[in-house]
Amino acid sequence: MNLKRNTYRRAVLIALLFLFKLDIQAQAFNIRALWVVRDHMVDQKKIDQVLEFAKENNYNHLFVQIRGRGDAEEMPTTIQD
Numbered sequence: 915m916n917l918k919r920n921t922y923r924r925a926v927l928i929a930l931l932f933l934f935k936l937d938i939q940a941q942a943f944n945i946r947a948l949w950v951v952r953d954h955m956v957d958q959k960k961i962d963q964v965l966e967f968a969k970e971n972n973y974n975h976l977f978v979q980i981r982g983r984g985d986a987e988e989m990p991t992t993i994q995d
Contacts, residue, residue, distance in 0.1 A: 947975040952982045 948971075954964050955978065968976055 945975055946973045947977060948973040950976055950978045972979045 920926050950964055954960050964976075
């Protein structure tokens with residue numbers, strides 16, 4: 915019984931330290947990022963809405979998804995060393 919209690923306390927302590935560390939890192943870099951999926955970037959009105967939302971909620975970085983299928987365009991020629 916005492917072993918379970920000690921294990922639980924250690925797990926809680928580690929979780930709290932991890933969360934505290936994340937808070938320190940976020941404050942140090944001052945990054946408030948927003949992921950924008952490609953479905954919200956289809957016309958000028960939606961783009962303006964996303965930018966206004968980011969501004970109103972103090973986001974200072976936007977990660978905008980361009981391609982959503984996991985594919986990529988290939989160059990028609992190969993790059994040689």
